[in-house]
Amino acid sequence: MNNFISVYDVPDIEHLVQQALSYKAAPFKDKMLGQNKRIGLLFLNPSMRTRLSTQIAARNLGMEAVVFNMDKEGWKLEFEDGAVMNGTSVEHIKDAAPIFGAYFDILCIRTFPSLLNREDDYNEVLVSQLMKYAGLPVVSLESATLHPLQSLTDIITMSEFADIKPKPKVVLTWAPHIKPIPQCVANSFAQWVNAWGKADFYITHPEGYELDEQFTKGATIEYDQEKALKGADFVYVKNWSSYKDYGKVLSEDNSWMLTTEHLRGTNNAKIMHCLPVRRNVELSDEVLDGTNSIVTQQASNRVWAAQAVLAEIIKGGSCNN
Numbered sequence: 001m002n003n004f005i006s007v008y009d010v011p012d013i014e015h016l017v018q019q020a021l022s023y024k025a026a027p028f029k030d031k032m033l034g035q036n037k038r039i040g041l042l043f044l045n046p047s048m049r050t051r052l053s054t055q056i057a058a059r060n061l062g063m064e065a066v067v068f069n070m071d072k073e074g075w076k077l078e079f080e081d082g083a084v085m086n087g088t089s090v091e092h093i094k095d096a097a098p099i100f101g102a103y104f105d106i107l108c109i110r111t112f113p114s115l116l117n118r119e120d121d122y123n124e125v126l127v128s129q130l131m132k133y134a135g136l137p138v139v140s141l142e143s144a145t146l147h148p149l150q151s152l153t154d155i156i157t158m159s160e161f162a163d164i165k166p167k168p169k170v171v172l173t174w175a176p177h178i179k180p181i182p183q184c185v186a187n188s189f190a191q192w193v194n195a196w197g198k199a200d201f202y203i204t205h206p207e208g209y210e211l212d213e214q215f216t217k218g219a220t221i222e223y224d225q226e227k228a229l230k231g232a233d234f235v236y237v238k239n240w241s242s243y244k245d246y247g248k249v250l251s252e253d254n255s256w257m258l259t260t261e262h263l264r265g266t267n268n269a270k271i272m273h274c275l276p277v278r279r280n281v282e283l284s285d286e287v288l289d290g291t292n293s294i295v296t297q298q299a300s301n302r303v304w305a306a307q308a309v310l311a312e313i314i315k316g317g318s319c320n321n
């Protein structure tokens with residue numbers, strides 16, 4: 001594996017899941033694999049789980065992790081080719097990226113979309129330009145459109161309940177929120193579950209919240225939440241803003257907030273959320289604190305997902321400078 005930007009970078013999902021679970025069982029079994037290698041973690045947005053789990057994963061493999069809060073501590077970057085840089089941007093990505101390439105063996109980047117211009121966001125300019133100019137493996141710590149480390153974690157977590165049934169019913173349900181939220185977690189979850197192919201996969205949301213079909217194709221879209229949740233084995237709760245009416249909040253209907261009432265028709269469903277979560281807006285306290293909530297297990301698995309990805313990249317040899 002050379003990069004980790006989407007599910008399409010992964011030759012074998014099952015192999016990666018098993019790798020992650022083997023690290024969960026024995027975190028330090030490859031503690032020399034990343035010796036004398038350095039990983040750069042660039043953040044343009046806040047993060048708790050992604051930042052900490054990736055640092056721990058790197059350390060477990062013997063790597064040094066350097067965190068750079070680019071949005072607060074770095075120069076403002078320019079991305080436009082041929083730009084006359086007489087405005088607020090100070091450094092062109094063409095100049096900055098090769099420096100990261102010189103300092104690090106693997107480069108990880110976290111950025112969010114503007115939610116103002118769909119074309120710009122969905123073109124993933126920052127990630128693609130880093131890949132173009134840095135000349136080293138790039139790992140997404142969440143981009144404008146996808147969150148692959150989260151999705152791999154989600155697949156790992158569902159795999160830990162493989163005894164439920166061979167092909168569980170997995171439902172991604174939209175939940176209310178107080179502000180516009182990126183589509184990336186939902187896009188990515190849909191992309192990965194579809195590629196995984198081991199679930200009977202449903203997505204439910206109010207009309208107007210249809211995600212980009214490039215990610216959802218293969219899932220059943222059901223606008224009736226109660227119908228969608230019927231018989232569910234896993235319920236993944238997430239808010240996202242509209243893709244069609246880009247970045248807009250179209251519904252504040254709090255009947256979509258997941259409560260114990262909603263779970264009556266499910267198959268004793270396990271409850272998932274990527275966190276952070278707005279309690280009693282997206283999910284009720286009762287559901288989050290209930291025995292079926294697996295959100296902490298899910299967040300803990302972020303370490304093993306990151307460790308498996310970093311290990312595969314190192315073993316792939318493309319980060320040997």
Ligand code: CP
Nearest residue numbers: 047048049050274275
């Ligand atoms: N789920 C997730 O990415 O969490 P953080 O934003 O805290 O990293």
